[in-house]
Amino acid sequence: MAGIVLDGIEKAFGDTRVLKGVSLAFDAGAFVSLVGPSGCGKTTLLRIIAGLESADRGRVTIGGTDVTGRRAADRDVAMVFQNYALYPHMTVEQNMALPLVMRRLSAFERAPFLGRLVSGTADRRIAIRREVKEAAKLLSIDHLMARRPGQLSGGQRQRVALGRAIVRHPKAFLMDEPLSNLDAALRHDMRRELVDLHRRVGVTTVYVTHDQAEAMTMSDRVAVMLGGVVLQFGSPREVYEQPATIDVAKFIGSPRINTLPGEAGTDGRVSLAGHLTGEVAPRASGPLQLGIRPEHLTLAAEGIAVGVRHVEFLGAEVLVYGQTEAGGTPVILRLDPAAWEAAPSRESIRVAPLAGRLLAFDAGGTRIGLISAAAARQVQEPAPPLARVPRYV
Numbered sequence: 001m002a003g004i005v006l007d008g009i010e011k012a013f014g015d016t017r018v019l020k021g022v023s024l025a026f027d028a029g030a031f032v033s034l035v036g037p038s039g040c041g042k043t044t045l046l047r048i049i050a051g052l053e054s055a056d057r058g059r060v061t062i063g064g065t066d067v068t069g070r071r072a073a074d075r076d077v078a079m080v081f082q083n084y085a086l087y088p089h090m091t092v093e094q095n096m097a098l099p100l101v102m103r104r105l106s107a108f109e110r111a112p113f114l115g116r117l118v119s120g121t122a123d124r125r126i127a128i129r130r131e132v133k134e135a136a137k138l139l140s141i142d143h144l145m146a147r148r149p150g151q152l153s154g155g156q157r158q159r160v161a162l163g164r165a166i167v168r169h170p171k172a173f174l175m176d177e178p179l180s181n182l183d184a185a186l187r188h189d190m191r192r193e194l195v196d197l198h199r200r201v202g203v204t205t206v207y208v209t210h211d212q213a214e215a216m217t218m219s220d221r222v223a224v225m226l227g228g229v230v231l232q233f234g235s236p237r238e239v240y241e242q243p244a245t246i247d248v249a250k251f252i253g254s255p256r257i258n259t260l261p262g263e264a265g266t267d268g269r270v271s272l273a274g275h276l277t278g279e280v281a282p283r284a285s286g287p288l289q290l291g292i293r294p295e296h297l298t299l300a301a302e303g304i305a306v307g308v309r310h311v312e313f314l315g316a317e318v319l320v321y322g323q324t325e326a327g328g329t330p331v332i333l334r335l336d337p338a339a340w341e342a343a344p345s346r347e348s349i350r351v352a353p354l355a356g357r358l359l360a361f362d363a364g365g366t367r368i369g370l371i372s373a374a375a376a377r378q379v380q381e382p383a384p385p386l387a388r389v390p391r392y393v
């Protein structure tokens with residue numbers, strides 16, 4: 001197993017600066033995702049790790065060795081592409097065996113008939129077949145060895161591409177949107193399989209995706225990229241619950257985080273749509289952007305008035321889309337169906353953030369802290385005596 005360190009990676013294509021100084025360290029054996037919107041530089045960074053692209057500045061270290069100047073073939077990493085990159089005229093077994101054949105047999109030994117005459121070639125071919133078979137078993141494709149890629153489903157082809165990477169026992173797997181050609185149900189299954197495979201094989205994996213759900217569900221750590229920089233590198237839980245910037249908060253999570261304008265007074269007390277919410281810690285004053293996840297908004301008798309525009313019933317939850325009545329800011333709530341059922345009105349509701357869940361960002365979008373002690377009184381709960389209800393919600 002090998003860790004990967006990227007130090008100050010910069011890359012421009014002509015006048016377009018695609019990577020603007022990316023520094024990241026991936027632990028050996030970790031599953032790390034590079035996630036961000038289209039064009040943020042994820043694939044370019046992956047290709048620089050692989051050696052398929054050279055950086056203008058910066059260094060790449062794999063397993064403690066500086067590989068910055070090395071060719072892709074000399075980095076001992078395996079790429080898995082979105083389009084599988086299988087040879088259509090070869091069987092599954094031949095496709096998977098190819099990296100081993102290229103590495104262990106000379107050009108003469110690979111020749112169809114004459115090669116077999118060289119002593120030792122047969123033994124090496126047997127060893128390769130055995131290793132390929134083991135990898136195929138691991139991926140449950142050992143019954144497909146004689147088929148060609150054209151006779152396989154998308155999921156099976158992707159498994160063959162993974163198998164071809166596994167047989168090499170590389171220092172790292174580099175995967176570029178490997179599941180994006182699969183339909184939704186299969187993609188979901190393959191996510192789990194990839195994570196399971198990673199657990200068993202234990203090889204450091206860098207996974208590029210624009211699908212934040214994929215990154216969140218599969219990874220030990222996630223690097224959120226935007227415009228050629230890494231905005232945050234942390235565990236899925238960290239980037240979700242403690243986003244470094246409002247852009248990270250907006251990119252991670254579906255439906256998107258609610259953002260509402262707020263104001264902190266000189267005493268640090270924060271008002272949101274005319275309601276006091278608590279104090280921002282560390283203390284700040286002036287205009288703020290406030291972020292609240294849809295599941296952290298609740299129905300509350302004395303909350304912000306929201307006009308309901310649209311409701312989606314998803315079985316286990318209800319998504320309620322609306323707009324604040326003062327200001328028209330879009331708001332989304334993710335509610336338990338029973339809570340929605342108990343709402344006094346389906347057209348005009350009052351909502352409030354759950355205690356300690358309101359995130360505060362400064363005017364530039366950097367998170368400055370949490371709003372403390374915002375307390376929500378949910379409509380279905382018996383109302384406490386008025387004297388004990390905090391002013392907001």
Ligand SMILES: Nc1ncnc2c1ncn2[C@@H]1O[C@H](COP(=O)(O)OP(=O)(O)OP(=O)(O)O)[C@@H](O)[C@H]1O
Pocket residue numbers: 013016018036037038039040041042043044045210
């Ligand atoms: N070979 C190239 N020549 C010129 N520009 C390029 C080249 N490769 C990438 N780019 C540009 O660099 C930027 C980043 O591309 P990259 O493929 O790394 O983004 P990405 O985040 O992986 O996007 P996507 O999710 O759409 O694949 C884009 O604006 C792209 O057009």
